[in-house]
Amino acid sequence: MRRTVLRVALGASLLLPMLLGLPLLGLPPLASRAHADSRPPRYDTDALCDHVSNTPDGFSEETKQRCLVDQDDALDALRHKWEDIPEDIQNDCDQRARAGGDADYQTLQDCIRVQMRQREVPLVIPGTVAPPAPPAN
Numbered sequence: 001m002r003r004t005v006l007r008v009a010l011g012a013s014l015l016l017p018m019l020l021g022l023p024l025l026g027l028p029p030l031a032s033r034a035h036a037d038s039r040p041p042r043y044d045t046d047a048l049c050d051h052v053s054n055t056p057d058g059f060s061e062e063t064k065q066r067c068l069v070d071q072d073d074a075l076d077a078l079r080h081k082w083e084d085i086p087e088d089i090q091n092d093c094d095q096r097a098r099a100g101g102d103a104d105y106q107t108l109q110d111c112i113r114v115q116m117r118q119r120e121v122p123l124v125i126p127g128t129v130a131p132p133a134p135p136a137n
Helices: 002-019 030-036 045-053 061-084 087-098 105-120
Strands: none
Touching: 045 061, 061 105, 087 105
């Protein structure tokens, strides 16, 4: 019995710094490791879709199912390109997608799309000559 207690205590002592985002054995905090996994962050789509499905007219199961499908489609698209998205955009858009309380993969996807597009568009300052457009692929 005593060994079990020691294992739990030791496990908890190793888990607590990780949960708090503190470095453990030279590893970065979990928040920055999420992107190193090359996977999008995990959101609670059930809670989001439950929230969206509660209307003044009552709960709509059809709306919830449509929401879940839309979230799953957005997550699937993000999984395929996550490794190619710069980490600063991943982090910024993740924070924006979580800002409303219910994290949303469609918001994450839209944010990434906009920020990636902004990186492609050259900055033109009034009164200067615009750089040549990149060749079309």
